[in-house]
Amino acid sequence: MKTEELHRKEEKRDSHERNREGKVDKLVDQGEWERLGEDPEFLDMSVESRIITTRRAVGNAIKNLEEPFYDQVRTDPSGAEVILGKIKHLRFVRTSLGQELVKNIKNQIVPKTPVKKAA
Secondary structure, eight states, X not given: OHHHHHHHHHHHHHHHHHHHHHHHHHHHXXXXXXXXXXXXXXXHSOHHHHHHHHHHHHHHHHHHHHHHHHHHHHHOGGGHHHHHHHHHHHHHHHHHHHHHHHXXXXXXXXXXXXXXXXX
């Protein structure tokens, strides 16, 4: 009896974990990078995982804007400037996230050591 109960608890926990992972994946797929910080599972990730996940979401946000941008260019090129500005901003954010990731990894590999002053 206890074995069955433990098995049910494990299944319930596994199901809950899949749902939590699904929420973050959904946000990433939709390009909802600004809403990731509201998700408890996202906040439980390591710093590097959060950066990578956010960077993927920003990339998807860029992809989501590209089609409307090209449609706007075809119909009204002057109106496409607003969308282009958003795309440029997101590209900047994605680049900044990549730089931050490199910095974090570099600090883990080579920790900062205090510099001794010459006497």
